[in-house]
Amino acid sequence: xxxxxxxxxxxxxxxxxxxxxxxxxxxxxxxxxxxxxxxxxxxxxxxxxxxxxxxxxxxxxxxxxxxxxxxxxxxxxxxxxxxxxxxxxxxxxxxxxxxxxxxxxxxxxxxxxxxxxxxxxxxxxxxxxxxxxxxxxxxxxxxxxxxxxxxxxxxxxxxxxxxxxxxxxxxxxxxxxxxxxxxxxxxxxxxxxxxxxxxxxxxxxxxxxxxxxxxxxxxxxxxxxxxxxxxxxxxxxxxxxxxxxxxxxxxxxxxxxxxxxxxxxxxxxxxxxxxxxxxxxxxxxxxxxxxxxxxxxxxxxxxxxxxxxxxxxxxxxxxxxxxxxxxxxxxxxxxxxxxxxxxxxxxxxxxxxxxxxxxxxxxxxxxxxxxxxxxxxxxxxxxxxxxxxxxxxxxxxxxxxxxxxxxxxxxxxxxxxxxxxxxxxxxxxxxxxxxxxxxxxxxxxxxxxxxxxxxxxxxxxxxxxxxxxxxxxxx
Ligand SMILES: NC(=O)C1=CN([C@@H]2O[C@H](COP(=O)(O)OP(=O)(O)OC[C@H]3O[C@@H](n4cnc5c(N)ncnc54)[C@H](OP(=O)(O)O)[C@@H]3O)[C@@H](O)[C@H]2O)C=CC1
Ligand SMILES: O=C(CO)[C@H](O)[C@H](O)COP(=O)(O)O
Numbered sequence: 001x002x003x004x005x006x007x008x009x010x011x012x013x014x015x016x017x018x019x020x021x022x023x024x025x026x027x028x029x030x031x032x033x034x035x036x037x038x039x040x041x042x043x044x045x046x047x048x049x050x051x052x053x054x055x056x057x058x059x060x061x062x063x064x065x066x067x068x069x070x071x072x073x074x075x076x077x078x079x080x081x082x083x084x085x086x087x088x089x090x091x092x093x094x095x096x097x098x099x100x101x102x103x104x105x106x107x108x109x110x111x112x113x114x115x116x117x118x119x120x121x122x123x124x125x126x127x128x129x130x131x132x133x134x135x136x137x138x139x140x141x142x143x144x145x146x147x148x149x150x151x152x153x154x155x156x157x158x159x160x161x162x163x164x165x166x167x168x169x170x171x172x173x174x175x176x177x178x179x180x181x182x183x184x185x186x187x188x189x190x191x192x193x194x195x196x197x198x199x200x201x202x203x204x205x206x207x208x209x210x211x212x213x214x215x216x217x218x219x220x221x222x223x224x225x226x227x228x229x230x231x232x233x234x235x236x237x238x239x240x241x242x243x244x245x246x247x248x249x250x251x252x253x254x255x256x257x258x259x260x261x262x263x264x265x266x267x268x269x270x271x272x273x274x275x276x277x278x279x280x281x282x283x284x285x286x287x288x289x290x291x292x293x294x295x296x297x298x299x300x301x302x303x304x305x306x307x308x309x310x311x312x313x314x315x316x317x318x319x320x321x322x323x324x325x326x327x328x329x330x331x332x333x334x335x336x337x338x339x340x341x342x343x344x345x346x347x348x349x350x351x352x353x354x355x356x357x358x359x360x361x362x363x364x365x366x367x368x369x370x371x372x373x374x375x376x377x378x379x380x381x382x383x384x385x386x387x388x389x390x391x392x393x394x395x396x397x398x399x400x401x402x403x404x405x406x407x408x409x410x411x412x413x414x415x416x417x418x419x420x421x422x423x424x425x426x427x428x429x430x431x432x433x434x435x436x437x438x439x440x441x442x443x444x445x446x447x448x449x450x451x452x453x454x455x456x457x458x459x460x461x462x463x464x465x466x467x468x469x470x471x472x473x474x475x
Pocket of ligand 2: 106131132133134190193262263264265266267366
């Protein structure tokens with residue numbers, strides 16, 4: 001008997017919480033998972049929350065599909081990559097024309113595009129949906145970034161909007177464009193998340209290694225900052241992470257956690273997308289690189305033994321400068337992420353609205369912040385896609401780039417690594433330098449490869465008369 005309003009397959013951290021959220025909003029949800037133990041765990045959770053009457057567990061995939069009312073909407077929330085394709089392969093023979101798959105994992109946008117094209121001829125709708133907010137967001141209201149056809153969106157809109165976060169009465173769920181648009185925006189959201197996290201970690205490094213602050217002192221500063229312009233989920237949780245104490249040793253937990261960062265792919269995809277689109281995203285790229293360097297612990301230990309410990313001589317920096325440096329770095333990082341989305345939108349004909357994206361990131365997602373509220377307002381009345389040129393942010397950047405410069409300079413002299421903050425500063429300086437240095441690069445390119453250069457008033461594809469050289473190094 002078809003009883004469920006919607007189905008969800010994949011009861012991991014995100015799927016289980018999304019399913020509870022959907023049930024709580026009054027929908028009856030059929031649930032399925034590859035391993036049946038998770039179905040039992042989910043039903044136990046649903047019982048504890050008094051939601052089991054609206055959950056229909058089905059360990060058999062065919063019976064699960066049959067239990068959903070037609071035309072069916074089936075959410076897939078499994079590990080990204082091949083498991084999604086495998087799940088689609090298993091579902092398609094069980095579905096009817098007019099049914100739809102709503103894939104909510106962190107999928108690569110080009111995979112989403114491919115899956116969308118694959119299902120179109122068989123009459124099965126496909127939405128590629130980015131969901132952010134971790135377990136808590138999935139349970140109580142994530143930010144939801146939808147991509148796919150408008151028709152599928154109209155069918156899914158009521159349930160997706162019902163479960164999404166709400167910012168002052170506005171839903172943090174929106175349809176952003178066709179095909180892979182939703183997953184592309186989620187990927188860049190994560191790239192920006194990488195940048196935010198890395199810059200926070202760099203500031204923590206200055207506090208710990210440059211200023212000699214202990215974790216509890218650093219926690220107090222982050223808690224205070226969370227009351228000001230840096231107010232955000234990531235600053236808030238940083239305070240909590242820094243103040244947590246290990247029950248076994250009584251030491252700050254953060255000091256026991258191994259300094260090797262994991263990564264599941266979306267940061268790298270953001271950096272690759274930026275490079276492929278020809279849009280510089282140095283803060284995001286720096287954040288990805290920093291995670292890779294962090295994973296090479298043995299090499300870092302060996303190199304420190306040769307070159308000495310960075311920060312050993314201490315560093316002088318005002319706490320107010322650190323706050324403003326973080327704000328300036330954030331402006332640059334968001335400028336870059338937004339530019340990547342704007343270019344991708346042009347290239348793919350998505351029509352992405354940056355103001356809508358900023359709005360649905362104001363609550364529910366990992367990068368939610370007061371800053372995004374300012375951004376949403378700023379973009380509403382401004383057609384620019386360059387945050388560095390939007391008046392409110394021009395004023396902020398004028399106030400904060402000096403502090404960023406002092407922090408980066410002092411950090412460099414103290415030998416402290418500031419990959420993200422320093423690249424953000426250089427991006428800012430390079431982006432506002434009317435006369436750059438690429439004239440020399442063009443000269444070099446013409447010298448060795450006759451690639452040509454341009455001289456204003458004389459034309460392009462000009463060539464120099466260069467001397468013949470011999471390779472001195474090879475002599
Ligand atoms: N955790 C987070 O904060 C966020 C995660 N995401 C994304 O959501 C998706 C799910 O993540 P999350 O809930 O954290 O993952 P979990 O690791 O908690 O759960 C993974 C789920 O995928 C299922 N699965 C894995 N491989 C297969 C397969 N080959 N066939 C069928 N099912 C499979 C697992 O089933 P089984 O129990 O049988 O192993 C399980 O239900 C991912 O794309 C992730 O990137 C998005 C936003 C936030
Ligand atoms: O999408 C997310 C948050 O928005 C997930 O938590 C994702 O796993 C984060 O990426 P990584 O694991 O690479 O740090």
